[in-house]
Amino acid sequence: MTTTLKPSPQGDLSADLRGAQLPSWAPKAIAALAGVVAVAGWFTGLGPVRGIILAWLIAACLPLWSVMIEGKRKATDRLVTLLVVSAFGLAVIPLVSILASVIGKGAQALSAEFFTYSMRNVVGEGGGIYHALVGTLLITSAAAVISVPIGLFTAIYLIEYGEDGRLASSIRFLVDVMTGIPSIVAGLFAYALFVIFFGEGVRMGIGGSVALSVLMIPVVVRSCEEMLKLVPNELREASYALGVPKWRTISKVVLPTALAGIVTGITLAIARVIGETAPLLIIAGMTDSVNFNLSEGRMATLPVFTYSSLMQPGVPPEPSIERAWGAALVLLIIVMVLNLLARLVSHYFSPKGER
Amino acid sequence: MSSNTELEPAAKAPPQRPGDRVFRGLSLGAAIAILATLAGVAIFLTAEGIPGITASPDEVKSGESFLPYVTPLVFGTLWAAFLALLIAAPVAIGVALFISHYAPAKLAQPIGYVIDLLAAVPSVVYGAWGMVTLAGAVRPLYEWLEANLGFIPLFAGPASATGRTILTAALVLAVMILPIMTAICREIFLQTPRLHEEAALALGATRWEMTRLAVFPYARSGIVSAAMLALGRALGETMAVAMVLSASGVVTLNLISSTNPSTIAANIALSFAEASGKTVNVLIATGLVLFVITFVVNFAARAIVNRRKEFDGAN
Numbered sequence: 001m002t003t004t005l006k007p008s009p010q011g012d013l014s015a016d017l018r019g020a021q022l023p024s025w026a027p028k029a030i031a032a033l034a035g036v037v038a039v040a041g042w043f044t045g046l047g048p049v050r051g052i053i054l055a056w057l058i059a060a061c062l063p064l065w066s067v068m069i070e071g072k073r074k075a076t077d078r079l080v081t082l083l084v085v086s087a088f089g090l091a092v093i094p095l096v097s098i099l100a101s102v103i104g105k106g107a108q109a110l111s112a113e114f115f116t117y118s119m120r121n122v123v124g125e126g127g128g129i130y131h132a133l134v135g136t137l138l139i140t141s142a143a144a145v146i147s148v149p150i151g152l153f154t155a156i157y158l159i160e161y162g163e164d165g166r167l168a169s170s171i172r173f174l175v176d177v178m179t180g181i182p183s184i185v186a187g188l189f190a191y192a193l194f195v196i197f198f199g200e201g202v203r204m205g206i207g208g209s210v211a212l213s214v215l216m217i218p219v220v221v222r223s224c225e226e227m228l229k230l231v232p233n234e235l236r237e238a239s240y241a242l243g244v245p246k247w248r249t250i251s252k253v254v255l256p257t258a259l260a261g262i263v264t265g266i267t268l269a270i271a272r273v274i275g276e277t278a279p280l281l282i283i284a285g286m287t288d289s290v291n292f293n294l295s296e297g298r299m300a301t302l303p304v305f306t307y308s309s310l311m312q313p314g315v316p317p318e319p320s321i322e323r324a325w326g327a328a329l330v331l332l333i334i335v336m337v338l339n340l341l342a343r344l345v346s347h348y349f350s351p352k353g354e355r
Numbered sequence: 356m357s358s359n360t361e362l363e364p365a366a367k368a369p370p371q372r373p374g375d376r377v378f379r380g381l382s383l384g385a386a387i388a389i390l391a392t393l394a395g396v397a398i399f400l401t402a403e404g405i406p407g408i409t410a411s412p413d414e415v416k417s418g419e420s421f422l423p424y425v426t427p428l429v430f431g432t433l434w435a436a437f438l439a440l441l442i443a444a445p446v447a448i449g450v451a452l453f454i455s456h457y458a459p460a461k462l463a464q465p466i467g468y469v470i471d472l473l474a475a476v477p478s479v480v481y482g483a484w485g486m487v488t489l490a491g492a493v494r495p496l497y498e499w500l501e502a503n504l505g506f507i508p509l510f511a512g513p514a515s516a517t518g519r520t521i522l523t524a525a526l527v528l529a530v531m532i533l534p535i536m537t538a539i540c541r542e543i544f545l546q547t548p549r550l551h552e553e554a555a556l557a558l559g560a561t562r563w564e565m566t567r568l569a570v571f572p573y574a575r576s577g578i579v580s581a582a583m584l585a586l587g588r589a590l591g592e593t594m595a596v597a598m599v600l601s602a603s604g605v606v607t608l609n610l611i612s613s614t615n616p617s618t619i620a621a622n623i624a625l626s627f628a629e630a631s632g633k634t635v636n637v638l639i640a641t642g643l644v645l646f647v648i649t650f651v652v653n654f655a656a657r658a659i660v661n662r663r664k665e666f667d668g669a670n
Contacts, residue, residue, distance in 0.1 A: 088466070214392060
């Protein structure tokens with residue numbers, strides 16, 4: 001666990017100046033011992049939790065050993081190194097646990113029927129997530145159609161027109177604040193807005209898109225702004241020097257240069273909102289049937305489907321809970337694929353001169 | 356003065372082409388649309404919320420007037436978010452330090468990706484995980500806490516049989532805010548001037564002493580604002596709490612019993628589907644309260660970040 005400690009560069013030369021030292025193999029040896037104990041504990045019936053705790057206690061012997069030989073300062077240093085490495089280990093545990101439970105419980109639900117059937121007239125086993133997939137795709141694409149132009153043009157305003165003016169800096173600040181709007185408040189906003197036009201109890205897909213846009217626009221603005229900032233000023237000036245108008249400079253020189261970064265940012269923004277549950281629960285509602293019409297009636301989405309199948313499983317509960325984990329797995333795969341795509345785009349298509 | 360008049364023709368704006376005007380108008384319009392949206396959020400929530408605040412007790416489902424209704428929720432929201440931050444902050448600082456100063460350079464970036472993966476997991480998946488996997492896993496821990504630390508009011512118990520307590524919800528929230536706090540702290544730690552670090556090391560400091568002397572003082576305000584941004588996230592997070600917590604609208608500091616305070620966001624998510632009439636307005640009004648709380652927290656966090664930017668010039 002402590003293999004990241006670098007061996008002291010001074011070596012034996014300064015040993016008498018610096019007092020006694022632990023041998024340079026000590027951290028590695030302790031880490032190896034802890035690892036062996038953890039694995040052994042796992043297989044001898046102690047279970048993973050006790051095995052890890054035991055291994056950590058063994059690793060904690062390194063600072064103790066150090067305080068006896070090297071003194072307090074070095075021992076503190078080794079203790080902090082141990083704590084920092086443990087913090088990372090601690091952060092990985094939930095990730096592994098989440099992936100294990102979602103894949104372990106969701107994989108068995110996946111089948112051809114699961115993707116091609118809705119839940120209409122399904123009681124007990126069978127049925128699928130077709131209606132939720134349709135809803136998620138429609139609502140998220142509509143949200144992207146609203147957010148991308150607004151977000152991109154705002155970023156263009158901030159970088160190309162407003163620069164450091166008062167309007168631009170206050171917009172920058174408000175976009176930052178907007179990033180912090182809780183998702184449920186965005187849902188309530190969409191409801192409060194639509195209720196004025198359509199009356200009480202309104203539920204429609206486009207409302208979900210509006211709510212998601214409130215969450216998505218600030219993300220798009222921030223990432224596009226960062227990308228436009230990276231475009232070298234020389235390119236703009238070269239274009240102006242050729243007599244090209246500003247708007248053609250932006251659309252033909254600045255945007256193409258930043259395209260890879262912009263696409264990455266938009267993909268990440270979509271990945272962020274596609275998993276949002278709370279606003280859709282408020283304004284898009286839940287239904288068992290396929291609904292292709294964004295402006296008419298309730299619309300099922302993957303996150304809300306997961307939520308409601310888990311919280312109101314009906315009788316018998318098992319098939320519904322299995323479908324919930326299946327939907328969670330599909331959602332997780334969609335989000336991970338979008339993230340991967342974003343990384344690939346930025347890796348392969350960004351301008352090479354910057355590196 | 357005369358030089359000014361001579362420069363005038365050269366400084367004159369280039370001929371305005373229609374395309375330019377349209378493009379400028381579009382981008383200005385988009386920027387103003389954002390202002391309008393933010394104002395709209397405040398205005399519409401207020402407009403729909405005020406009838407809820409003034410509603411009389413017999414018009415709403417809970418049978419309470421607004422203030423007694425919202426107080427336990429505000430308490431639950433702040434309490435859960437505070438607990439989450441308390442758990443997440445040390446881990447986030449540790450992970451950020453690991454990535455920025457401890458991990459081998461080659462590993463640092465992949466490790467950053469792994470932590471970012473945590474941010475990509477949808478909240479409903481966190482909720483499902485917390486409700487099923489985590490709640491089951493922490494039950495023995497809660498029984499142990501009740502048996503051995505029961506004299507502390509926090510762990511007075513009786514330990515919940517389902518494990519779905521406020522502490523479990525706070526643990527899930529902590530995992531959810533970990534990536535954002537780690538990401539910000541990591542950025543700030545990486546900005547520490549290299550010379551400060553090397554100067555500390557040259558004076559014989561160990562790596563930890565270098566961190567304490569050079570990295571932390573430089574990063575202090577950044578850590579505070581990262582914590583506040585994370586707090587803002589935790590305050591507004593809905594699904595994890597709604598799914599994990601079995602709430603009963605009480606005000607208690609007991610972390611492990613089966614009676615827990617709910618949070619504003621979770622309460623809205625759980626009650627909205629069945630609400631009608633003035634009850635909807637009450638829920639929207641609680642949403643307004645949540646909006647104000649998160650707005651203040653985020654505002655303060657951003658103000659700290661911006662003030663820090665001004666300091667940077669002097670460094």
